[in-house]
Amino acid sequence: MFLFKQTPAAAATDGVANESSTLLAVKFKATEKITFAKPLAEYIASSYAEPPEAYRDDLRVLDELREAATAALDVNQTALKRNTRYYGQLSFILSKFPADVNISFTWYNAFVTESEASCADLYFERASVLFNIGAAYSQLGCREGHNDKDSLNRAFGHFQHAAGVFAHLRQKIVSECRTQLTTDLSAYMLTTLENLMLCQAQECVWHRSVLNHMKDANIARVAAYVAELYDLAIQSGSQGSLANTIPAGWLEHLKIKMLYFRAEAQSRKSMDCLANSHYGEEVARLQAANEYCNQINEIVAYDQRWSKHVRAAVLEMVKSQYELIASNRQRAEHDNDVIYLDPVPATPSLPEISPYKLAQPIIPEIVENPGMFLGGDELGPPLFKALVPFVIHQAASLYEDRKDQLVNKDLITALDELTADCESVLNSLNLPHALEAIQKPIGLPPNILVGSDEIRSEGGYLGIKRLIDSAIASNAKATDMIDTAEKALDEEAREDQRVRQGAIPNSPRAQRVESSELTNKFRADIAKYRSVVTRARESDATIKAQIDTWSKFFSLLGSPRDEIERQVPSTTANPITDPHHSQIVGRLQQYMSEITLMRRERLKSTENLKRIAAEDDVTPALNEEMQRLTQKQQQSSSSILQFELHQFEDVFAARLDKYMTWRKYIEEEREAQSELLDSIREANQAFIVARSSHPLLQQREKSLSNLEMAVKRYREASFNLHDGSRFYASLESELAKLRDGCLDFAMARHIDALELMGVRQGETPADLAQAPENSNASLAEQHLQRQQQQAPPPPQNLVWDPSMPLKYTTPK
Missing domain, CATH: 1.25.40.280 (alix/aip1 like domains)
Structure with a gap:
C-alpha cells in the first residue's frame, strides 16, 4: 500500500502509469522500516511508570499493522482496509502518547522521490498514512472501467472519497504536524489533488450521462x-x-x-x-x-x-x-x-x-470518525486502552506547575517576606541583643559562643592571617609567571628585529615570519590573565583590609571563653533596681515573646501548607473528568476521543480554590504583625530612654553587637580565602602552561635565528646584524656546548672510601 523505499518492485505496483487510461492516479508515499515495540516500551517504563510487559501484545499488533500496510503492494479493498485500520489505531494512540515519542519516521515525496522528511512525530506518520489512503482511492477509481454504469458508479465514489481524504488531510491533519513537510503535503498540492479527484469524479458523471443517453x-x-x-x-x-x-x-x-x-x-x-x-x-x-x-x-x-x-x-x-x-x-x-x-x-x-455540479468531496466516515469503528471488525479493539492518556500526564504536570506557583511562589514567599520584614525591624531596633544585655548581665549569647568555637578551630587570627598571606604570595607568584612569559616574548621580538637588520632582500633572514604574527594568541592570553590577577589582587587587598580592621576582635574570639567573658562589660556589679525600668523591660520582653510565638506558629503553618501541597494528588480528579468527557463525546458520536488541556480548567480551578483561604490567613498575619511591631517600637523607645541612665548596659550591648559582627566578618573572610586558594591553584596550573609555552616558543625562535645568522659553535657575535648570512655551524653542536658549560665539574676522587657514608642522589 504505502511502500518501503527499498522495495524494488514498488514502481510497478502502484498502477499509475496506465497509458490506456485518460485519468490520473496519485502515487504512494514511500517510507522506511521502523518498529514501535522497543521505543514505546521504553517510554511506557520511563514516563508512565508502568510495566511495558503489560502492553506486549499491543506493541506487537501495532508493528504488525504497519508491516501489513507497507507489505500490501497490490491496490485492492483488502489493502485499503489494512491501511485504514492502521490509520485508525494511530489516531487512537495519539491520545495515549505524546506526538514526539522517540521514534523517527521517514517518508519520501510521492512525486519527487529524492525528497524526504524525517522526524519523531506521530502526527507526521498519521498524515503520511492518510495521504496513501487518498492515493489508494484514486488508484481504485482509475482501475474501474468506463463502459458500464456500475463501474462508473464505483469510480465516482472512489474519486469523491479520494477528494474527501485530501481535503480532510489539508484542513485537519497536516496542521498538527510539527516538522518541515515535503511538498506533496503542502496546502497547494493537497488542494490540487482534491480538485483533480473532483474533476475525475465529475468526468465519471459525464461518462454515465452519455451512456444513459x-x-x-x-x-x-x-x-x-x-x-x-x-x-x-x-x-x-x-x-x-x-x-x-x-x-x-x-x-x-x-x-x-x-x-x-x-x-x-x-x-x-x-x-x-x-x-x-x-x-x-x-x-x-x-x-x-x-x-x-x-x-x-x-x-x-x-x-x-x-x-x-x-x-x-x-x-x-x-x-x-x-x-x-x-x-x-x-x-x-x-x-x-x-x-x-x-x-x-x-x-x-x-x-x-x-x-451541473454533482461531484463533491466525501470524507469516508471511518477516516473522519475512526473512534466510532474501534472495537468493531473495521479497526479492531483499541490498542493501549488501559494506558492512561498522555493528556492526563500533561494536565497533572500543568496543575503541579500552577500549584507550585501558587503555594511556593505566592503564599510561602509572602509568609517568608513577612518574617524577613519582622527580622529587619528587630535588627534596626538592636533586638533582642539589647534585652540579652539585661537578661544575661554576664556570660555570652549562644551565637557568639558557637562562632568563637569555629574561629578557634580554624586557628583564630593567625589562621586567617596565614590564609591572606598565602593568597598574596600566590598572587605575586602568578604575576611573576606572567612577567616571565611576557619577558620571553619581548626578548624574542627584539632578537627578531636584530635578525632583520641589514638582511639582503628576499633572503631567508628578510623573509622570516615576524614575531607579531606568531605571538597574537600568547599576547592575548597574557593580557587576559594579567587582568584576572589584577582583579584578584584587588580582592585580596579588600579582604586584608577587612582582616586588619577586625584583627583585635578576631584575636579575642580565638581566645578561651573565660577571656572573652572578661573583655565583655558586666552589669552584675551595678544591677538595675529602678521599678519603673523593670516594668518597661518586662513589657518589652512580653512583646518579644509574642513575636517569637508568632514566628514559631507561622513556621508550623508554612510546614503544614507544604504538607498539604505535597499530598495534593490531582490524578484521580483528572481521571473522573476524563471519564465524564469520554461519555459526553461518545454521546455526541464524536471521532477519536480528543482531550485538550483547556478541558480540565474547571478541575484546576476547583482544586486550587482551597488554597485561597491561605491568602486570608496571610492578611491576618500581616495585620497582627504590624500591630505587634508598632507596640515593640513604642516599648523599645521607652526602654532606650530608661537604659540611657545605665552606661554599662550600653557598653555591654555594643560589645556583644561588635562580637557578633566580628563572627560574621570572619566567616566571610574565611570562605572567600578558601575559595581563593582553590582559584590560585587552578590559575597556577594554567599560567605554568602559558609560561612554558612562551619560553619554548622563544627558545625555538632563538635557535632558528642562530641558524639563519650562521653562528659557528662557540661564537656569540655582539651584534647579530653583523654576522654572515651563510654558515654551516651545527645547531646540535651549539646545544651540546651550552650543556657542557652548564654541567658540574667531574668528581676528582673516584676511589671509594669505606669509611665514608653512602650518599644517594635524589631521583628526578
Missing part, C-alpha cells in the same frame, strides 16, 4: 462543471513551486482536459440548439467548440513536450472530438447558409452554460 443540454452542463474543476486544478497546481514539483505532464494533461470539456460542453449544447431549431446558435456553439480544439492542436504542435508527456489515449480522444466537431460545424454552416438563414450570434454573446 441523457439530454444533450444536461450533458453540456455536466461537461461545463468538469471544465470548471480542471481550471481550478490548474490554478492551484501552478502556485508557488508546485509547477516544478508536480509530476511531468500533469499540468499539460489538466489544460488539455479543461479545453476538451469546454469544447464538449459547447458541442453538446449545439446539439440541443439543433433539436430546438436554434440554427444560428448551433453554428456559434460549434464554432466556439472548434476554437477550443484548435487551441489544443496549437499547443501540442508548438511544444512537442506536451505530446511526449500526455498519454496517447488522451491525444486520441482529442483527435476524435476534433473530427466530430469539424464535421458537425461544416454541416451546420452549410444548412444554415442554404436553408435556415438564421443569424449567427458572436461567440462572446452566447449565454453561459450553467454547470
Whole structure:
C-alpha cells in the first residue's frame, strides 16, 4: 500500500502509469522500516511508570499493522482496509502518547522521490498514512472501467472519497504536524489533488450521462462543471513551486482536459440548439467548440513536450472530438447558409452554460470518525486502552506547575517576606541583643559562643592571617609567571628585529615570519590573565583590609571563653533596681515573646501548607473528568476521543480554590504583625530612654553587637580565602602552561635565528646584524656546548672510601 523505499518492485505496483487510461492516479508515499515495540516500551517504563510487559501484545499488533500496510503492494479493498485500520489505531494512540515519542519516521515525496522528511512525530506518520489512503482511492477509481454504469458508479465514489481524504488531510491533519513537510503535503498540492479527484469524479458523471443517453443540454452542463474543476486544478497546481514539483505532464494533461470539456460542453449544447431549431446558435456553439480544439492542436504542435508527456489515449480522444466537431460545424454552416438563414450570434454573446455540479468531496466516515469503528471488525479493539492518556500526564504536570506557583511562589514567599520584614525591624531596633544585655548581665549569647568555637578551630587570627598571606604570595607568584612569559616574548621580538637588520632582500633572514604574527594568541592570553590577577589582587587587598580592621576582635574570639567573658562589660556589679525600668523591660520582653510565638506558629503553618501541597494528588480528579468527557463525546458520536488541556480548567480551578483561604490567613498575619511591631517600637523607645541612665548596659550591648559582627566578618573572610586558594591553584596550573609555552616558543625562535645568522659553535657575535648570512655551524653542536658549560665539574676522587657514608642522589 504505502511502500518501503527499498522495495524494488514498488514502481510497478502502484498502477499509475496506465497509458490506456485518460485519468490520473496519485502515487504512494514511500517510507522506511521502523518498529514501535522497543521505543514505546521504553517510554511506557520511563514516563508512565508502568510495566511495558503489560502492553506486549499491543506493541506487537501495532508493528504488525504497519508491516501489513507497507507489505500490501497490490491496490485492492483488502489493502485499503489494512491501511485504514492502521490509520485508525494511530489516531487512537495519539491520545495515549505524546506526538514526539522517540521514534523517527521517514517518508519520501510521492512525486519527487529524492525528497524526504524525517522526524519523531506521530502526527507526521498519521498524515503520511492518510495521504496513501487518498492515493489508494484514486488508484481504485482509475482501475474501474468506463463502459458500464456500475463501474462508473464505483469510480465516482472512489474519486469523491479520494477528494474527501485530501481535503480532510489539508484542513485537519497536516496542521498538527510539527516538522518541515515535503511538498506533496503542502496546502497547494493537497488542494490540487482534491480538485483533480473532483474533476475525475465529475468526468465519471459525464461518462454515465452519455451512456444513459441523457439530454444533450444536461450533458453540456455536466461537461461545463468538469471544465470548471480542471481550471481550478490548474490554478492551484501552478502556485508557488508546485509547477516544478508536480509530476511531468500533469499540468499539460489538466489544460488539455479543461479545453476538451469546454469544447464538449459547447458541442453538446449545439446539439440541443439543433433539436430546438436554434440554427444560428448551433453554428456559434460549434464554432466556439472548434476554437477550443484548435487551441489544443496549437499547443501540442508548438511544444512537442506536451505530446511526449500526455498519454496517447488522451491525444486520441482529442483527435476524435476534433473530427466530430469539424464535421458537425461544416454541416451546420452549410444548412444554415442554404436553408435556415438564421443569424449567427458572436461567440462572446452566447449565454453561459450553467454547470451541473454533482461531484463533491466525501470524507469516508471511518477516516473522519475512526473512534466510532474501534472495537468493531473495521479497526479492531483499541490498542493501549488501559494506558492512561498522555493528556492526563500533561494536565497533572500543568496543575503541579500552577500549584507550585501558587503555594511556593505566592503564599510561602509572602509568609517568608513577612518574617524577613519582622527580622529587619528587630535588627534596626538592636533586638533582642539589647534585652540579652539585661537578661544575661554576664556570660555570652549562644551565637557568639558557637562562632568563637569555629574561629578557634580554624586557628583564630593567625589562621586567617596565614590564609591572606598565602593568597598574596600566590598572587605575586602568578604575576611573576606572567612577567616571565611576557619577558620571553619581548626578548624574542627584539632578537627578531636584530635578525632583520641589514638582511639582503628576499633572503631567508628578510623573509622570516615576524614575531607579531606568531605571538597574537600568547599576547592575548597574557593580557587576559594579567587582568584576572589584577582583579584578584584587588580582592585580596579588600579582604586584608577587612582582616586588619577586625584583627583585635578576631584575636579575642580565638581566645578561651573565660577571656572573652572578661573583655565583655558586666552589669552584675551595678544591677538595675529602678521599678519603673523593670516594668518597661518586662513589657518589652512580653512583646518579644509574642513575636517569637508568632514566628514559631507561622513556621508550623508554612510546614503544614507544604504538607498539604505535597499530598495534593490531582490524578484521580483528572481521571473522573476524563471519564465524564469520554461519555459526553461518545454521546455526541464524536471521532477519536480528543482531550485538550483547556478541558480540565474547571478541575484546576476547583482544586486550587482551597488554597485561597491561605491568602486570608496571610492578611491576618500581616495585620497582627504590624500591630505587634508598632507596640515593640513604642516599648523599645521607652526602654532606650530608661537604659540611657545605665552606661554599662550600653557598653555591654555594643560589645556583644561588635562580637557578633566580628563572627560574621570572619566567616566571610574565611570562605572567600578558601575559595581563593582553590582559584590560585587552578590559575597556577594554567599560567605554568602559558609560561612554558612562551619560553619554548622563544627558545625555538632563538635557535632558528642562530641558524639563519650562521653562528659557528662557540661564537656569540655582539651584534647579530653583523654576522654572515651563510654558515654551516651545527645547531646540535651549539646545544651540546651550552650543556657542557652548564654541567658540574667531574668528581676528582673516584676511589671509594669505606669509611665514608653512602650518599644517594635524589631521583628526578
